[in-house]
Amino acid sequence: MTILYLILPLALVFAAAAVVAFAWTVRSGQLDDVDTPPRRILFEDETATPRVSRDRGPAAPRA
Amino acid sequence: MTAAIPRIERTERIAEASCLHCSLPVPAGRSSAFCCAGCEVVYGAIAANGLEQFYALREAGTPARTTDHAYAELDDPAFHQLHVSVGPDGQAHTSLYLEDLRCGACVWLVESAPRCVAGIAAVRVDLGRSRADVTWDPAVTSLAAIARYLDRVGHPPHPYRGLEREALRRREDRALLIKLGVAGAAAGNIMLLAIALYAGMFGGMSFADTGFFRWASMCVAVPALGFAATPFFRTALGALRARRLHLDLPLSIGILAGLIWGSANVIRGVGEIYFDSLAMLVFLLLVARWIVLRHQRRASTAAELLLSLTPSRAHRIDGGQEIDGRREEIDVPIEAIVPGDVVRVLAGEVVPVDGEVIAGRSAFDLALLTGESQPIDVAPGAHAHAGTLNLAAAIEIRATAVGETTRVGKLVASIEALSVKAPIERLVDRVAGRFVAVVSSAAVLTLLGWSMRSLATGAEHAMALLIVTCPCALALATPLAVTVALGRAARRGILIKGADALERLATPGTLFVDKTGTLTAGKLAVVTWRGDLDAAGLASAVEAGSSHPIARALRAYAEPAAVATGVREELGRGISAIVGGHEVLVGAPPWVRHRSRSQPAMEGWIAELAERGETPIVVACDGVMIAVAGLADPVRPDAADALEQLAQLGWTVELLSGDDVRVVQRVGAALGVPRPRCHGAMSPEDKVAAVVQARARGAVVMVGDGVNDAAAMAAASAGIAVSGAAEIAIEAADVYLRSPSIRDVADTAAGARATLATIRRNLKFSLAYNLIAGALAVSGAIHPLIAAIVMPLSSLTVLASSLRSKAFRS
Numbered sequence: 001m002t003i004l005y006l007i008l009p010l011a012l013v014f015a016a017a018a019v020v021a022f023a024w025t026v027r028s029g030q031l032d033d034v035d036t037p038p039r040r041i042l043f044e045d046e047t048a049t050p051r052v053s054r055d056r057g058p059a060a061p062r063a
Numbered sequence: 064m065t066a067a068i069p070r071i072e073r074t075e076r077i078a079e080a081s082c083l084h085c086s087l088p089v090p091a092g093r094s095s096a097f098c099c100a101g102c103e104v105v106y107g108a109i110a111a112n113g114l115e116q117f118y119a120l121r122e123a124g125t126p127a128r129t130t131d132h133a134y135a136e137l138d139d140p141a142f143h144q145l146h147v148s149v150g151p152d153g154q155a156h157t158s159l160y161l162e163d164l165r166c167g168a169c170v171w172l173v174e175s176a177p178r179c180v181a182g183i184a185a186v187r188v189d190l191g192r193s194r195a196d197v198t199w200d201p202a203v204t205s206l207a208a209i210a211r212y213l214d215r216v217g218h219p220p221h222p223y224r225g226l227e228r229e230a231l232r233r234r235e236d237r238a239l240l241i242k243l244g245v246a247g248a249a250a251g252n253i254m255l256l257a258i259a260l261y262a263g264m265f266g267g268m269s270f271a272d273t274g275f276f277r278w279a280s281m282c283v284a285v286p287a288l289g290f291a292a293t294p295f296f297r298t299a300l301g302a303l304r305a306r307r308l309h310l311d312l313p314l315s316i317g318i319l320a321g322l323i324w325g326s327a328n329v330i331r332g333v334g335e336i337y338f339d340s341l342a343m344l345v346f347l348l349l350v351a352r353w354i355v356l357r358h359q360r361r362a363s364t365a366a367e368l369l370l371s372l373t374p375s376r377a378h379r380i381d382g383g384q385e386i387d388g389r390r391e392e393i394d395v396p397i398e399a400i401v402p403g404d405v406v407r408v409l410a411g412e413v414v415p416v417d418g419e420v421i422a423g424r425s426a427f428d429l430a431l432l433t434g435e436s437q438p439i440d441v442a443p444g445a446h447a448h449a450g451t452l453n454l455a456a457a458i459e460i461r462a463t464a465v466g467e468t469t470r471v472g473k474l475v476a477s478i479e480a481l482s483v484k485a486p487i488e489r490l491v492d493r494v495a496g497r498f499v500a501v502v503s504s505a506a507v508l509t510l511l512g513w514s515m516r517s518l519a520t521g522a523e524h525a526m527a528l529l530i531v532t533c534p535c536a537l538a539l540a541t542p543l544a545v546t547v548a549l550g551r552a553a554r555r556g557i558l559i560k561g562a563d564a565l566e567r568l569a570t571p572g573t574l575f576v577d578k579t580g581t582l583t584a585g586k587l588a589v590v591t592w593r594g595d596l597d598a599a600g601l602a603s604a605v606e607a608g609s610s611h612p613i614a615r616a617l618r619a620y621a622e623p624a625a626v627a628t629g630v631r632e633e634l635g636r637g638i639s640a641i642v643g644g645h646e647v648l649v650g651a652p653p654w655v656r657h658r659s660r661s662q663p664a665m666e667g668w669i670a671e672l673a674e675r676g677e678t679p680i681v682v683a684c685d686g687v688m689i690a691v692a693g694l695a696d697p698v699r700p701d702a703a704d705a706l707e708q709l710a711q712l713g714w715t716v717e718l719l720s721g722d723d724v725r726v727v728q729r730v731g732a733a734l735g736v737p738r739p740r741c742h743g744a745m746s747p748e749d750k751v752a753a754v755v756q757a758r759a760r761g762a763v764v765m766v767g768d769g770v771n772d773a774a775a776m777a778a779a780s781a782g783i784a785v786s787g788a789a790e791i792a793i794e795a796a797d798v799y800l801r802s803p804s805i806r807d808v809a810d811t812a813a814g815a816r817a818t819l820a821t822i823r824r825n826l827k828f829s830l831a832y833n834l835i836a837g838a839l840a841v842s843g844a845i846h847p848l849i850a851a852i853v854m855p856l857s858s859l860t861v862l863a864s865s866l867r868s869k870a871f872r873s
Contacts, residue, residue, distance in 0.1 A: 004272065008279055015252050022244040026237050035191040039167030040174075 084109075108215040109172065112179040117172045134210035136394040137222075145396070146222050147206070154184055155201045158223040161213060164193045172216055180204060180212045194223055222396075232360065239356065242291045243349045249287035250342035256280045257339035261848055277336060281329045284338035285322055292318050292345050294352070308496035310538055316499075317533025318345065324526040334523060337530045340850045344535045347858050351542040355562070358549040377415040378407040380459065397465075404462050408453045410610060416462035417469040420445045423458030426611060427451045438612050450770055455610050489566060490819070491541045494826055495534070502532050502837070509841050520843070528840035531850045536829030536857040541822050543865035548818040551871035556801030557811050564797035567781040568815035571713030572762030574808075575754065577720055577772050581785050581805050582730055583696040587612045589620040590697055591677060593668040594690030598682040600624030602649045602692070605640040613680060614638075616694050617649070648683040659683035665691060676729035695726070698733045701806045706734055708809040712816065714764075717757075718742060719750055721771055750775035766808050768792055783808055810871070817870035825861045832857035 025031060082098035084106040097103040109117055136142060147157045161173065170188045173195055177183040182204030187196045199209060213220045256276050263273055295311045295318065302309035321341045328334030377400055378392040392407050397415050400406060405421065408414050414427075426438040429451050438454055441447065447460050449469040506525045514521035545562040552559055559565060576582060592599060599621035606614035607623050608630055627640035627647070637650015639658075648655050652669050665681070668691040672679040677693035706716050717740040720727045724743030731741035742753065747770075754775045757763045765772060765779035768786075773795040776782025784796035786803040793799055800807045836853060839845040 005275065008275070012252065012279065012283065015248055019245055019248045022248075023241045026240045026244070029233075029237075031240060032233060032236075033189045033191060036170055036189055039170055039190070042167055043171050043174075 105215070105217040108217075112175075114172060114175055114179070114216075117168050133394065134207040134214070134220075136396045137206040137210050139395050139399055142222070142396040142399075143206075149201070150198075153200065153202070154198050155206070156196070156198045157206065159195050159197060159210070159213070159220040160193055160223045161188075161195050161218040161220050162193075163218055164188065164190055169218065173213065173218060176209070176212060180209060183209060192229075195220070236356065236360070239294070239349070239353055242294065243346075243353055245287050246291035246342065246346040246349050249283050249291070250339075250346040252283055253280050253339050253342045256283075257851065274332060277329045280336060280338045281326055284342055285326060288318065288322060288342060288345050291349065295345075295348070308492055308499065310491050310495040310534065313495055313499050313502065313534050314348070314538055317341075317530055320526060320529040321533065324530070335527065335847045337847055337850060340530070340847070340854050341533075343851075343855055344533060347535060347855070348538050351539050351546075354546050355542045355549075358546050358553070378409070380405045380407055400462055400465050402462050402465060405459055406462060407457055407459050408447075409457045410453060410455055412453055414447050414449055414451045414453060414460065415465075416447075416460065417449050417464035418447055418460040418462040420447055421459050421461050423456055425453055425455040425458045428454050428612075454612060489541070489563070490822060491537070491826065494537065494830070498534060498537065498830075498833075502529065502833075505837060505841060512841075513843065524840060524843050527845050528837060531836040531840050531845055531854075532833045534829065534833060535854055536832055536861045537826065539858050539861050540825030540829050543862055544818055544821040544825055544868060544870075547865045547868055548814060548821075548870040552811070552814055555807075555810070555871060557807055557814070557871070558799040558801070559811070560797050560799075564781055565815045565818050567762065567797065568764060568812055569819040570762050571812070572715070572764070572780070573757040573760065574709060574714040574716050574764045574766065574812075575719040575750075575757070575775065575779070576716060576805065576808075577718075577765075577767035577769065581766055581768065581803060581808070582702045582718070582734065583698055586696065587616040587678075587694050588697050589616050589692050590695045591672060591675075591693030592620075592690065593672075593693070594665070594682075594688075596690075597624070598684065598690035599692075601642050601645070601647045601684060602680075602682045602690075604642045605630065605638055605647050605649050609638060613678075613694060617680070617692065620692070645684050646686070649680060652679055652681050655681040655683050655688060659686045659688055661688050674725070676723065676725035676727075695729065698730055699804060701804060703734050705805040705809040706736070709812060712809070712812050714812065716740070719745055719753055719765075719775070721745055721747075721769075747771040747774050751778050754778045764812075766805070768803070783811065814871040817868060821865060821868035821870060825864050828860050828864060829857055832860075
């Protein structure tokens, strides 16, 4: 059972690494918005050529 | 882009007669594939930019809403200084609140903006917050052009306020989430070590191996829990300093006692360790806290977002240049107006400043400010107050006060002073106080009792008692019940800002209702007609061209009999015209009386209507009065039922309104509220006084929507703002209702009561568990394995009980 003395600390190091990785994802803001990204992955890649529309300027002055 | 609508290919959808854009039925007689002009414009804008994928992605029909606004105020330097940041690469950045963001398709449509408008670098949408972060090149395009594009595709943008508050919250949320992760990882790993220890206990394990596992448990538990449980320690310390009892105090004692005692036992090499139970406990508590926080944030951000919808711009008239007899106006943000500036307020807009009317005649709706529901007429020289609604025609106002110095601004300042509510002693904290007393005396007794055998045994059992009675389920009892209630309420359009509000609403007391907007439809309508019925058609014809509220009510009552000619309107008095060869007068009794012959019956009717609190409007034809119309704000159809329900829950309902006493009594009579409980002509200050007086008798809830109610809401034990409420009313309220109906007020009160019942049931469950575990510990029969099994079990019981709650169930 002496192998335990090596494996157990190793397992704990892995666990610590996972916790650090989690903290990094939180700090970098990846978990701030959990509603939008799952929808965003459903969008098709952009294939259409960009069609730039020209802004007509402000609407006609109101009466 | 061109406004031409692309040819529609999917003709089968026309056969179904549902709108191509919003899928609502196309009204009969419209020879178009769209239900309205708005949808047609939006569809045109989307298709012309090659974004038809929107229609494949969307999940539900989205009604189109597009305005013709020029958004020139977004390009004003004053606005840029406040809301726009420019990066080192010259790219400008701002956040906008977009209306009607509902599903993935909306996200896609908005995020495709860089493909359609040159100069936009990126748009990122946050669906939960209805927010879009826009980055653009100011040299190529302007924010106004971007705003016009977003408006055209059906998402009118507004400046996003409250960014600083959100940044603060985000920091808090992230810190809690990291603690949650650490506690979860620690709980999982310690549990694995504990399984090995328990298995070893029965299967035989060498002393050295047991010691190693115990040391490993300690090395994980002490730093991880010491870090993750800091929120509990901090509140416990704060409560101690304030000499108040808080549930986090017994929790902290349990966690600390467990950590210290466990570590001591590891170092000594004998005795029990409780790290597994403790880690699980801290993890569960943090999960509960995180869920509650998320729900609270949802409710409060939803209310705050509405604030972004209030007008933030004014039309300033800059001296000199006259074009076609009208001086030119420019749109500026409200912050850019200084006293002395002249602003133009169009019909249907809210007056942005305090000042004097210098040109134009119109009618003002003061309901938001004073609660008076009848419009008043204004002419040059009259005073105008910020927050009043201009009803009839464009006017010009010279500003005398802006921002915080306006009457509204001063009212707001008083609200901030009033709304510091004394924290209520929460039910769970009361229980926690007794709990600490019982557990600590039991621990002392255990120590003394077992010390007769040996001091070590006494200490062992006393510590075991402190640890196993650590009130985990007790701490979960309230948050779980509240979370379930808040979540269900939000789905029904009732946004509750926190657990405190629920507890404040649960005990019945006095419920003050502002009549305007909550009990009545909030719009003038003809409720009585006396005399010749055909006169209604004549009156409708005369009023066909007027935008006065009385004209709208008469038009809604009857179809015009014919086309009126020679219309002459005297603002505030009446209107005359020729209809079908007859001279018809419509107006207030004195004005009509002066120009035509009265009849005794007419005078009787006029007096009768005035007595009932209705506004009499007389119709005269060819110099003879022929009919009297009674105009009033009709009572909402569901109001009487809702008041009945509130009375059954034990609430005393009183009306508190800025309207004339007779008007309030009319509404009260229609709803069965006795006369002494109908208070009319109340100024905002009177309302506060009434609320303060009633608070001496018990709980007070104030329901309202105007600025005039906000101070009273802040002074009451709980405030409820209804849909369409003024910005400050939303801020002062604890509950915001998405619909203006009083029915939701009754539902909120009933739901709050049911939630409290669930909390009580949860507390009973968890105390029963603590009683059993405590009895075992006192008798010295507890084992860490029993603690490890029973602790989560008690939490699960509380969870199940919360989910079964009847609160806000539809």
